Amino acid sequence: MNTPVLQIQNLRKTFADFTAVDTLNFQVEEGSFFSILGPSGCGKTTLLRMIAGFLEPSSGTLLIRGKDMTTTPPNRRPVNLVFQNLALFPMMNVHENIAFGLRRQGLAGREIGQKVEAMLERVHLSGFGKKNISQLSGGQKQRVAIARSLVLEPSLLLLDEPLGALDLKLREQMKIELKKLQEEVGTTFMYITHDQSEALVMSDQVAVMNKGTFEQIDTPRNLYSNPATSFVAGFVGETNILPVQVASRRPLQVATSFGLQLHATAGIDLNDSDSLALYIRPESIILEPSDSMKHINRFLLTVQNILFDGSNTKLLATIAESDHEFTVALPQNQQFAHIAKGDHIQAGVHPESCRCFVR
Amino acid sequence: MKNHIRLSLYIFLTPVLLWLLLLIVIPHIELLIMSLKGTDDLGDPVWTLANYRHFFTEQIYWYTFVRTAVYAMLTTVLTFVVTFPVAFYITKVVSVRLSGFLTIVLLMPFWVSELVRVYGWMILLRESGVINHLLISSGLMNTPIEMLYNDISMMMGLVYTSMLFMAVPLISSLEGMDDSIIEAAHDLGASPPTIFCKIIIPYAAPGITSGSIVVFMLALGNYLTPTLMGGKNSLWFTEQIYNEFIASFNWNQGAAFGFLLLALSSIIIWAGLKLTRQELGRALS
Ligand SMILES: Nc1ncnc2c1ncn2[C@@H]1O[C@H](COP(=O)(O)OP(=O)(O)OP(=O)(O)O)[C@@H](O)[C@H]1O
Ligand SMILES: [Mg+2]
Numbered sequence: 001m002n003t004p005v006l007q008i009q010n011l012r013k014t015f016a017d018f019t020a021v022d023t024l025n026f027q028v029e030e031g032s033f034f035s036i037l038g039p040s041g042c043g044k045t046t047l048l049r050m051i052a053g054f055l056e057p058s059s060g061t062l063l064i065r066g067k068d069m070t071t072t073p074p075n076r077r078p079v080n081l082v083f084q085n086l087a088l089f090p091m092m093n094v095h096e097n098i099a100f101g102l103r104r105q106g107l108a109g110r111e112i113g114q115k116v117e118a119m120l121e122r123v124h125l126s127g128f129g130k131k132n133i134s135q136l137s138g139g140q141k142q143r144v145a146i147a148r149s150l151v152l153e154p155s156l157l158l159l160d161e162p163l164g165a166l167d168l169k170l171r172e173q174m175k176i177e178l179k180k181l182q183e184e185v186g187t188t189f190m191y192i193t194h195d196q197s198e199a200l201v202m203s204d205q206v207a208v209m210n211k212g213t214f215e216q217i218d219t220p221r222n223l224y225s226n227p228a229t230s231f232v233a234g235f236v237g238e239t240n241i242l243p244v245q246v247a248s249r250r251p252l253q254v255a256t257s258f259g260l261q262l263h264a265t266a267g268i269d270l271n272d273s274d275s276l277a278l279y280i281r282p283e284s285i286i287l288e289p290s291d292s293m294k295h296i297n298r299f300l301l302t303v304q305n306i307l308f309d310g311s312n313t314k315l316l317a318t319i320a321e322s323d324h325e326f327t328v329a330l331p332q333n334q335q336f337a338h339i340a341k342g343d344h345i346q347a348g349v350h351p352e353s354c355r356c357f358v359r
Numbered sequence: 360m361k362n363h364i365r366l367s368l369y370i371f372l373t374p375v376l377l378w379l380l381l382l383i384v385i386p387h388i389e390l391l392i393m394s395l396k397g398t399d400d401l402g403d404p405v406w407t408l409a410n411y412r413h414f415f416t417e418q419i420y421w422y423t424f425v426r427t428a429v430y431a432m433l434t435t436v437l438t439f440v441v442t443f444p445v446a447f448y449i450t451k452v453v454s455v456r457l458s459g460f461l462t463i464v465l466l467m468p469f470w471v472s473e474l475v476r477v478y479g480w481m482i483l484l485r486e487s488g489v490i491n492h493l494l495i496s497s498g499l500m501n502t503p504i505e506m507l508y509n510d511i512s513m514m515m516g517l518v519y520t521s522m523l524f525m526a527v528p529l530i531s532s533l534e535g536m537d538d539s540i541i542e543a544a545h546d547l548g549a550s551p552p553t554i555f556c557k558i559i560i561p562y563a564a565p566g567i568t569s570g571s572i573v574v575f576m577l578a579l580g581n582y583l584t585p586t587l588m589g590g591k592n593s594l595w596f597t598e599q600i601y602n603e604f605i606a607s608f609n610w611n612q613g614a615a616f617g618f619l620l621l622a623l624s625s626i627i628i629w630a631g632l633k634l635t636r637q638e639l640g641r642a643l644s
Contacts, residue, residue: 052546074545081546087539091561100557104548152547 003066005030005156005188006051011060013046020046022212023060028156028190028205033182035191037199038209039235044192045084047209048158051190052081065155075104080149084160086141088133094120094144095129101152119151122181139170146178150185159191163198175201196236200224208232228268230357233279240326242278242319243359254278254356258322262297263351276356282314283329284353287336288346296348301326303343315339394614410615420599420616427596428623430510431578434517435571438525441518442570446529447559451538462530469523477587480516481507513589517578524577525570532566533559568637572628579624596620 004027013021020043028034036044049055051062053074062069069077080101089097095116102112120126123143128136136144142162149157163171163178179202182189193199199206200220207217208231216228227233234241244254244262252264254276264278289296301317304325315328328347330336339345397407414420449461468476483489484506491503506512536559544558545551560567585595600620603613632639 054542054546074542075548075550081543083539083543085537085539087537087543089540089544089558089562091564100544100549101547104553148547 002030004028005065006190007061007063007066008051009061009063011047011050011062012058013043013050013055014058019212021050021057024214026207026214026217028188031186031188032204033179033189033191033202035193035199035203035206036209037193037196037206037236040194042209043212044194044209045160048081048160048190048192051156052079052158053077078155080152080154080157082145082149082157082159082162084162084164086145086162086165088141088145088148090133092133093129094125094131094133094136097133097144098148098151101148105152115151119147122150122184123147124177138166139174142166142174143177146181150181150187154187156188156190159189161193162191163193163195171195171198178202200236208235210235227279227355230267230277230279230359233267233355233357238282238327240280240282242280242324244276244278244356246274246276251351252356254354256320256322256324258320258324260299260320260322262299262349262354263295264354264356265352267355267357273358275359277359279355279357280326280349280353282327284349285326285328286348286350287328287331289348293348296350297354298346298348301328301345301347303339303341303345305341306339317345390614390617393611394618396611410612411619413612414615414619419594423594423596423599424619424623426594427579428627430514430517430595431575432627434514434521434578435575437514437518438521438574439567439571442522442525442529446526446533450530450533451536451541465526466523473520473583476520477516477584480512480519480588484512507588508590510589513585516584516588517581520581520584521574521577524573528566528570528573529563532563536562564635564637568632568635571631575628575631576624579620 006028008024008026011021011024012019022043024047036047038044046055050057051064053069053072057070064078089100092100098116098119099112102115107115116129117126120129123146125140125143125147128140133141133144145162146157146159163174166174175198178189182202191199191202200223203220205217206220206223208215208223210231216223216232218226218228223232223236227236233239242256244256244264247253247255247261252266253261254264255261256278262278267279286293286296287301289298299320301315301319302321303315303317305316307314307316311332313330315330317326317328318324319326330339394410395406395408396404397409399405399407414424445465449458449465453461481488485491486503486505486507488506490506491500494500495503540558540562541554544554549557580597581595582597582601586598589595596616597620600613600616603609603616
């Protein structure tokens with residue numbers, strides 16, 4: 001078993017009396033795409049800046065390829081950072097920007113030229129070397145920033161919300177490009193984002209961060225289907241949340257305030273708490289379930305609105321004549337195209353898709 | 360629509376053109392004519408190049424001319440060396456609130472006239488001045504020494520009076536620099552000295568250029584400081600011009616000197632821009 005690229009042990013960072021990063025322990029495997037997903041202000045940038053060497057940890061150790069990095073300055077660490085605002089050098093052209101790091105390594109001019117050209121080709125910017133930074137589009141700047149770091153062949157490439165400044169269309173495109181690029185070059189990527197779709201699409205492993213700690217480190221699929229905590233269940237993917245009381249424990253049955261009884265699955269240890277929150281994903285709700293489905297929870301929905309969004313069309317409905325709103329994903333086929341505002345529809349959901357967490 | 364734009368362009372341009380014509384072009388034509396005139400043996404006015412020839416044959420003029428150019432360049436360099444760390448500290452090291460305060464403190468001396476500022480230096484440095492007084496009363500020295508009226512005191516005065524004109528463009532160009540650029544360079548393997556040479560200086564280059572041009576011109580054309588703080592032997596070319604106009608009453612000769620100074624400053628600035636690969640338009644924008 002190889003040593004992991006990055007090992008973090010009991011890492012903490014406090015600003016005065018505020019703990020930005022709280023006792024983290026994790027490692028990143030060679031060649032993987034590792035994402036850190038968390039809301040704004042949860043300490044993602046702080047963690048990344050500690051790894052890059054711009055911030056000194058308050059305590060804990062940080063090993064890169066098994067070597068302690070505590071006293072190594074940023075320019076000697078085998079990691080490179082793609083900044084949130086890119087931080088390209090405006091007084092240099094594209095070629096000079098990418099060559100900057102190679103020059104610092106003291107490579108020969110010809111070798112630098114070759115490497116830069118190869119890297120430009122890799123990020124689909126061949127022939128752009130002579131252009132000025134101000135002449136590039138947002139997506140092109142993005143690629144220059146990544147190329148500038150990647151050309152140094154770092155052990156670990158850190159990316160701080162690099163797609164944040166781009167518009168939606170371009171972000172979708174760059175997401176796929178970035179994933180492909182990582183697979184081609186095989187460099188370990190550590191990617192920071194608050195956009196769950198970016199994290200889910202690109203990553204091998206995702207760590208969900210909240211208030212300076214990791215709530216769960218898992219594959220995107222597991223994170224989505226088996227969230228470990230209520231925070232993960234609520235943050236990753238869209239979900240409907242209902243406050244419920246425990247009706248019976250084994251098998252778990254819960255009751256909503258408006259008297260609906262549902263079979264459910266416990267998320268994690270419920271530690272004898274009676275007040276729970278029930279999480280149901282929009283796409284796990286089955287509309288007009290056939291009578292042959294035996295063990296599902298059934299209830300009535302009243303359509304309030306249809307949110308048409310192409311392949312992502314949803315229903316906004318109230319459940320069982322209460323005023324709790326529910327989002328329901330409509331299946332792709334036109335089977336439910338006839339549904340209109342005010343309709344009453346039978347609906348069902350499997351108990352495994354009803355997850356309970358402590359409220 | 361197009362005519363409207365034309366019209367407003369003329370309206371806005373007129374005062375500028377008038378100003379250029381009345382205050383710059385016409386006096387200079389007048390001076391140029393004057394510099395090309397002289398008197399023949401009979402005392403009649405004639406066209407001649409004698410005023411210019413005179414400059415090249417008389418060694419003292421030459422000497423002063425070159426000296427002024429060299430010292431003005433030295434002033435520019437020294438002003439940059441002194442001002443840059445201050446500008447960097449104000450814009451990049453201290454907090455935003457403190458940086459505003461420090462900028463004002465830096466600019467404060469320039470609210471009084473140059474004469475008063477130079478006189479302030481004289482009070483400090485002269486034989487019966489503050490520094491001599493302190494040194495003697497503390498027992499470090501027995502007899503006062505004259506610290507004024509030499510090249511060093513003159514340079515000090517010139518650098519001091521020029522600092523503002525270097526500080527303002529430097530501060531404004533450094534202020535526009537994103538701190539993450541410095542961090543990015545550090546991250547890509549640059550050591551602090553390399554960051555300074557390869558990132559900060561090139562980034563501030565337009566500010567450095569415009570500051571240097573202004574300081575150089577002001578130093579070259581300065582009259583007050585070299586006269587008051589320089590010694591008998593530290594002649595400045597402006598004094599030479601003044602002497603021709605006022606003392607010798609030889610306006611033709613003075614006008615020729617004036618043109619030579621103009622040519623000198625133009626050539627040096629042009630050469631400086633070429634050497635550092637800067638463009639005037641970009642530096643002044
Ligand atoms: N130098 C500092 N001094 C004090 N508090 C700080 C400092 N830097 C960051 N913080 C605090 O630490 C917390 C985490 O900041 P951080 O920049 O890591 O957030 P983030 O997760 O990157 O957020 P975003 O997604 O908005 O970029 C924030 O609450 C911030 O206010
Ligand atoms: Mg951040």
